[in-house]
Amino acid sequence: MSRYYPQEDRQLLAVDCIIFGFDHGQLKLLLLKRNFEPDKGKWSLAGGFLNKSESLDAAAGRVLNQLTGLRDVFLEQLRVYGEPERDPGGRVVSVAYFALLKVEDYNEDLVYGNGAHWQAIENIPDLLYDHRVMVDKALRRLRRKAKTQPIGFELLPESFTLPQLQSLYEAIYQKELDKRNFRKKILSMDLLDKLTEKDKSASKKGAFLYQFNQSKYEELVAKGFYFSLDV
Amino acid sequence: MSRYYPQEDRQLLAVDCIIFGFDHGQLKLLLLKRNFEPDKGKWSLAGGFLNKSESLDAAAGRVLNQLTGLRDVFLEQLRVYGEPERDPGGRVVSVAYFALLKVEDYNEDLVYGNGAHWQAIENIPDLLYDHRVMVDKALRRLRRKAKTQPIGFELLPESFTLPQLQSLYEAIYQKELDKRNFRKKILSMDLLDKLTEKDKSASKKGAFLYQFNQSKYEELVAKGFYFSLDV
DNA sequence: CCAAAAGTGTTGACCGTACACCCATGA
DNA sequence: TCATGGGTGTACGGTCAACACTTTTGG
Numbered sequence: 001m002s003r004y005y006p007q008e009d010r011q012l013l014a015v016d017c018i019i020f021g022f023d024h025g026q027l028k029l030l031l032l033k034r035n036f037e038p039d040k041g042k043w044s045l046a047g048g049f050l051n052k053s054e055s056l057d058a059a060a061g062r063v064l065n066q067l068t069g070l071r072d073v074f075l076e077q078l079r080v081y082g083e084p085e086r087d088p089g090g091r092v093v094s095v096a097y098f099a100l101l102k103v104e105d106y107n108e109d110l111v112y113g114n115g116a117h118w119q120a121i122e123n124i125p126d127l128l129y130d131h132r133v134m135v136d137k138a139l140r141r142l143r144r145k146a147k148t149q150p151i152g153f154e155l156l157p158e159s160f161t162l163p164q165l166q167s168l169y170e171a172i173y174q175k176e177l178d179k180r181n182f183r184k185k186i187l188s189m190d191l192l193d194k195l196t197e198k199d200k201s202a203s204k205k206g207a208f209l210y211q212f213n214q215s216k217y218e219e220l221v222a223k224g225f226y227f228s229l230d231v
Numbered sequence: 232m233s234r235y236y237p238q239e240d241r242q243l244l245a246v247d248c249i250i251f252g253f254d255h256g257q258l259k260l261l262l263l264k265r266n267f268e269p270d271k272g273k274w275s276l277a278g279g280f281l282n283k284s285e286s287l288d289a290a291a292g293r294v295l296n297q298l299t300g301l302r303d304v305f306l307e308q309l310r311v312y313g314e315p316e317r318d319p320g321g322r323v324v325s326v327a328y329f330a331l332l333k334v335e336d337y338n339e340d341l342v343y344g345n346g347a348h349w350q351a352i353e354n355i356p357d358l359l360y361d362h363r364v365m366v367d368k369a370l371r372r373l374r375r376k377a378k379t380q381p382i383g384f385e386l387l388p389e390s391f392t393l394p395q396l397q398s399l400y401e402a403i404y405q406k407e408l409d410k411r412n413f414r415k416k417i418l419s420m421d422l423l424d425k426l427t428e429k430d431k432s433a434s435k436k437g438a439f440l441y442q443f444n445q446s447k448y449e450e451l452v453a454k455g456f457y458f459s460l461d462v
Numbered sequence: 463c464c465a466a467a468a469g470t471g472t473t474g475a476c477c478g479t480a481c482a483c484c485c486a487t488g489a
Numbered sequence: 490t491c492a493t494g495g496g497t498g499t500a501c502g503g504t505c506a507a508c509a510c511t512t513t514t515g516g
């Protein structure tokens with residue numbers, strides 16, 4: 001109880017997570033089939049209520065961890081949704097978060113045990129309440145941010161090939177890119193370390209592996225560098 | 232009371248408004264000197280609690296209206312702040328909004344009666360709690376959006392001169408701009424209607440007045456146009 | 463030896479930026 | 490007449506976009 005503000009209305013606060021993954025050339029969302037009332041059987045985002053004395057970021061991290069087993073995932077607040085009638089079960093103000101994770105890392109048993117499934121963004125089922133609005137907002141945010149910040153790497157394994165990276169951007173923007181221009185642009189930023197190994201899983205010739213160099217990025221940013229990839 | 236979620240923790244929800252105005256060549260914030268405990272006498276943003284069955288946007292609009300007498304002002308959600316200890320008086324989750332208003336429109340009696348004052352952004356006093364963080368966030372948002380959306384006009388009178396418009400952008404970005412390039416760019420978008428009158432308040436020669444043409448803007452956007460002013 | 467993906471450079475168009483002088487007018 | 494701010498055009502350089510062929514290798 002507050003010392004100073006005892007008499008005001010209080011609200012239920014929830015967090016909902018829009019969880020992106022990149023797999024088999026497709027951008028996907030991790031969605032849940034609800035196994036409890038209300039709306040049992042419908043698809044929804046992963047969500048949960050805010051605990052007393054828990055920060056919003058912590059609540060979102062907890063929800064994500066309970067579902068995937070992952071910690072230290074890219075997680076960013078998106079927007080609050082507070083229309084009085086958004087949840088017909090009662091007034092709940094919800095804070096939407098968007099998460100980017102590496103699909104090879106998550107705990108499959110946990111995910112499927114929770115009734116969650118990856119769904120390609122081109123083919124999202126009907127969602128509960130205003131969850132579709134949240135998803136659209138998250139997609140717009142991802143598309144905006146991926147142009148100006150190196151967040152795409154959050155969706156790829158530690159080591160990746162340039163064709164893989166290009167395919168990720170193509171999935172995000174639903175648009176084919178010219179590979180010469182794409183390579184020229186990304187390599188000219190000097191943020192990728194080329195490894196000596198190749199990945200031969202996608203071709204006979206094999207493609208060189210690269211790693212994103214976070215510390216080089218921070219160094220450049222400190223000197224006034226701006227990441228920029230216009231698709 | 233919720234039918235379905237009766238047992239969860241509930242929180243106090245507030246809104247805080249970061250209110251921008253443009254006056255005498257300066258970008259300013261409308262700040263309040265608190266006349267009640269706690270922290271009486273300190274500066275803060277305009278804020279208030281969310282009422283039961285009121286949307287967040289409505290709450291922010293109400294707070295703004297109570298302070299300035301204005302309605303239909305540019306008002307946009309910024310971010311939620313939910314650290315458990317952000318308000319030492321008790322846990323309050325606050326939704327920050329940023330507002331852009333035309334300084335010639337507000338109700339002076341109301342504003343001063345409420346203990347509010349315009350403060351130039353170069354010279355903001357110490358603020359309560361995390362309000363300074365909110366202000367910085369709002370400034371970054373304004374700077375980002377003003378490049379890609381025609382929101383600057385929200386801060387100017389209906390009719391304005393090009394030198395005034397340029398001075399607004401200079402105040403937002405704290406940077407001098409070349410007037411030939413600025414004019415060329417903004418006029419090439421074909422979004423401004425030139426009036427036949429001049430404003431002679433700032434010079435003997437007088438500068439032509441212009442008006443932003445909202446419907447022309449919407450028409451162009453529908454055709455794929457993107458507003459872009461790179462400062 | 464062939465299919466399939468990886469890798470590589472050049473050119474033209476457009477846009478952003480830098481830059482200096484004349485005009486109108488009230489005092 | 491002069492001081493003050495309003496108004497105008499050009500040229501250069503860099504960046505984006507379009508475009509086709511060679512290389513490697515497993516089957």
